[in-house]
Amino acid sequence: MRRTPPPTRRFDPGRRDRIIDVTLDVIAANGVAGTSHRRIAEAADVPLGSMTYHFKGMDELLTLAFTRLADRIADRFDARMGAATDAGEAREAVVRLITEDLIGSPREVVLTYELYTLAARNPALREVTRAWMARSRRALERHFDPATARYLDALIEGLAIHSALDPTPMSTEDVRAAISRIT
Incomplete structure (x- = not known):
C-alpha cells in the first residue's frame, strides 16, 4: 500500500x-x-x-503594525532633521516633512488617523502615539528649544489634518509662513 x-x-x-x-x-x-x-x-x-x-490576537497585531508605521515615519523625520545644519535648513526640513512626506502620502494620512482613533481608547496604541510624538520632538530639539519643538509638533499634526480634509489645503508658502511664525 x-x-x-x-x-x-x-x-x-x-x-x-x-x-x-x-x-x-x-x-x-x-x-x-x-x-x-x-x-x-x-x-x-x-x-x-x-x-x-x-x-496573540488582533490587538497585538494592530499594535505591531501601527508601531511599524510610526517608526517608518519617524525615521524619515529623523533623517530630514538630521540633515539640517542650521535653523534655516531645519525650518525648510519641517516644510518638506509636512508638504512632501505627510501630505504627499494619502495612504499614510489614512493610517495615521486610524491609529489616532484607536489610540483614543486603547492604552497600548496611545503609548505608540506618545512614543512617536516624543521621538518627533527629540528630532526637532536638535534645532529648536523644547517649547518651540512642541509647538512645531502640534502644527505638523494640525496641518496634516487640515490638508487631508480641507478642499483647499494650505500652499507650501503658507506652511513655510506658519513655521516661520512659530520659530
Missing part, C-alpha cells in the same frame, strides 16, 4: 513581518473596522492559522 507523504511546510522566514506590513495595507484599504484576520491572511497569502501562530 502506497502512503501519501505528509504535506510539507512552506519555508517562509519573512512571514511574520509580511503579515505586519500587509496589515497596514488592509487597514488603509478597509479601515480598522473592516480589517480581520481572514482579510489579512488572504492579502498576505498565508494560511489563516498563521495569524494565531504568530500573534
Whole structure:
C-alpha cells in the first residue's frame, strides 16, 4: 500500500513581518473596522492559522503594525532633521516633512488617523502615539528649544489634518509662513 507523504511546510522566514506590513495595507484599504484576520491572511497569502501562530490576537497585531508605521515615519523625520545644519535648513526640513512626506502620502494620512482613533481608547496604541510624538520632538530639539519643538509638533499634526480634509489645503508658502511664525 502506497502512503501519501505528509504535506510539507512552506519555508517562509519573512512571514511574520509580511503579515505586519500587509496589515497596514488592509487597514488603509478597509479601515480598522473592516480589517480581520481572514482579510489579512488572504492579502498576505498565508494560511489563516498563521495569524494565531504568530500573534496573540488582533490587538497585538494592530499594535505591531501601527508601531511599524510610526517608526517608518519617524525615521524619515529623523533623517530630514538630521540633515539640517542650521535653523534655516531645519525650518525648510519641517516644510518638506509636512508638504512632501505627510501630505504627499494619502495612504499614510489614512493610517495615521486610524491609529489616532484607536489610540483614543486603547492604552497600548496611545503609548505608540506618545512614543512617536516624543521621538518627533527629540528630532526637532536638535534645532529648536523644547517649547518651540512642541509647538512645531502640534502644527505638523494640525496641518496634516487640515490638508487631508480641507478642499483647499494650505500652499507650501503658507506652511513655510506658519513655521516661520512659530520659530
